[in-house]
Amino acid sequence: MRYLRYAMLVIASCVMTPAVSAAPDKDTRAEYIRSHYAKYEYNIPMRDGTKLFTSVYIPYDQSKSWPMLMQRTPYRVAPYGSSDFKTRLGPSEKFEQEGYIFVFQDVRGKQMSEGEFVNMRPQDAYKRGKDAVDDATDAYDTIEWLVKNVPNNNGRVGQWGISYPGYYTSVSGINSHKALKAISPQAPIADWFFDDFHRNGAFSTPMAFLFFDTFDAPRTEPYPYRLEGRKATTPDGYEFFRDLGPLANVNKNYFHGERPFWNELTEHPNYDDYWQARNVLQHLDKVKPAVLVVGGWYDTEDLYGPLATYQTMSHENKRDNVQIVMGPWYHGQWIGDKGSNMGEAQFGFETSVWFRDNVLLPFFNQHLKEESEDKYEQTATMFETGANRWRFFGQWPPADTSEKTLYLTNDDSLSENKPDKDGGASDYVSDPRNPVPHSAAISRGWDRPYMAEDQRFTARRPDVLKFETEPMTSDMTVAGEVNVNLWVSTDKTAADFVVKIIDVFPGVDENTNEVDKETGDRHELVRWGIIRGRFRDSFSEPKPFEPGKPTQVSFELYDLLHDFKRGHRLQIQIQSSIFPFLDMNPQTYVDNIFHATEEDFVRAQHTIYHDAAHPSSVTFNVLPSQ
Known part of the structure; x- marks a missing residue:
């Protein structure tokens, strides 16, 4: 595999509280966030006039300026409403302790944002002219508005996300805004013909069936609620999908032609122009921000994405600005739990906690906080399964094999x-x-x-x-x-x-x-x-x-x-x-x-x-x- 200035603003009512201090344990994390951050909601205009819904959490401590850490997602930035707060803002509690401005945005055409959503939208706005839009231009326009309008920001922006939000993180590096200093695409979608729903041409029916049932449902207007998928008729997926029979029965018996992307992918069984246009790797040759690619050796949903993204970025970019971490994790486990095991495989220590504390936080601090002395300089941080230890290499794959x-x-x-x-x-x-x-x-x-x-x-x-x-x-x-x-x-x-x-x-x-x-x-x-x-x-x-x-x-x-x-x-x-x-x-x-x-x-x-x-x-x- 070698491989825009105005917006509707709703301000949360608040009183001044002490500066950001030591983060509490997870049981009181939500209370901690409420007492240390003010929440704002904006509709940020893009160059074509489409407005994207964005939640921003700003530290009450105004004694200094803060960097911004952004996620752009096709899922939800819920809860919606200036008085309803997330229970976590950063990849770990320590990010909240450090003090960041946290930004969450519904991407174009999803949830509360205006516009039309396109799955893995081709990134070709730069070919179509200055008024054309794609996911990369939306990221650029969002950052341009944020640095000019969000109070107490230090002019430095980082972005991260897992899976689809990982893809949006990757594309933000295309013709990126000068304020975007660091990105961490984590299990990012890179080319949907090879990751997630296809494996060398074979099709992951249960992943696509269950995902697109809700994700691909058309909408007529922005909405804040979550769509519910169809109820399971059996807990036995082997039985269900064997009885389903040919894949043509998905539309015949379930979707009835009402899932647009499902229809498109079934009409493009080969790696044709349709898929090739949606391959983001071809655009990752001039990425200027520092990059930390993250993935999991046991990620059945997307192992191709991080490996291919790292190989493309590290080979095509002129600066030595690309790093990779691969841990013993399932999809998103490095953020979701402590990472002590994966099923029957035991690792002997909390690998996810080690990564968040010793790699991810220092990486963003290094590039987004001018006063920070944190650094993370290992090019390839790879967990050696079987031996259950971290190994560090100057490149991946290693040269001395x-x-x-x-x-x-x-x-x-x-x-x-x-x-x-x-x-x-x-x-x-x-x-x-x-x-x-x-x-x-x-x-x-x-x-x-x-x-x-x-x-x-x-x-x-x-x-x-x-x-x-x-x-x-x-x-x-x-x-x-x-x-x-x-x-x-x-x-x-x-x-x-x-x-x-x-x-x-x-x-x-x-x-x-x-x-x-x-x-x-x-x-x-x-x-x-x-x-x-x-x-x-x-x-x-x-x-x-x-x-x-x-x-x-x-x-x-x-x-x-x-x-x-x-x-x-x-x-x-x-x-x-x-x-x-x-x-x-x-x-x-x-x-x-x-x-x-x-x-x-x-x-x-x-x-x-x-x-x-x-x-x-x-x-x-x-x-x-x-």
């Missing part, structure tokens, strides 16, 4: 030696009516813990192949992307291939040699990835498989930093479904899978070759032993 290739063998093992005989192959039957579940848990269709789940529940299925190394004689730390190179065939015309990297724990404690009841023989998922076979050569020009013909299929798994400890094994699992998190391939080639019918879904036999003529393998980089 060696390449290692493991080949699939006839005896279901992984070897550093390339096969020297012909005829080796393994096959399995993939059945659309009995797809491989993405998790052993009963859930809505995806859940957070599965990203580190014990994989023995799939290893014992006949439609899952597994290949495994001997126990490690010393620790092996894998850093960066994993390149998968498979030789495959199918007796039909379409197929997906899922590859999982798994850390197999020893059955006994390595120190006592006694049975480890907690983790004995645990098969912990480290990373997985998929390729929709039609896109094996091009995401823009798909093509079918020729039945029975050995075909090379190569793709990348997202980056990782994982230590396979002495005594552990590295296992590869290969399958053709990971359901219902990703939709089931019908296994009959159709031009548009969103238009597939029941008859297109057929059982298929897939073959993975591992011989001299067709050597299937995985390749990754290994750090030197410490």
